Amino acid sequence: MKATRSRAAARKDNNKETVKPVENRIVGKRKAALQADKSNQKRAKNETWAKKDPNKPKRPPTAFFVFLEEFRIIYKREHPKVKAVSAVGKAGGEKWKSMSNAEKAPYEAKAAKRKSEYEKLMEAYKKKLENTEDEEEAESETSKSQVNVKDDEESEEDEEEDEDDD
DNA sequence: GTTTTGATTGTTATT
């Protein structure tokens, strides 16, 4: 199935996400863009790639994924020999469907919490972008009523660079 | 040697 190279390859080809329509509806057959992302970051420094968000908040894990994280550990304990991620995925999916809403409740709750954090991160992320991208600030609100004269202290502290450890 | 793929479902994002 090389046809399903997904945007992962496209990303390395072009920083732009050339979202090409999947074959038909094979949704569960493409991802792995995270690993490439790591390399992309490195490459971004070397090349003019740019367009790489260092701290872009990723989508919050769904209840299923939260459950999977736990299930993975269990599965590995039961099948220490299994090294295929697909195996856990399959088993997890099967079990997930076997669970009742009550069982999924805690996972959904956690997922919901993650979502909240995601939104918050997204907000901060957007703010950062504006700050970074704002080259010229149009100050045209002279006659308008500026109410932001309070205190706009921006929390800029997370600026740790990724150092490579040998 | 580095990059990609594989598999699951749910949720976010875009159209």
Add this chain to the structure above:
DNA sequence: AATAACAATCAAAAC
């Protein structure tokens, strides 16, 4: 509204 894309994972496969 609907559909596409992506969220983790880790080792093997592919290039």
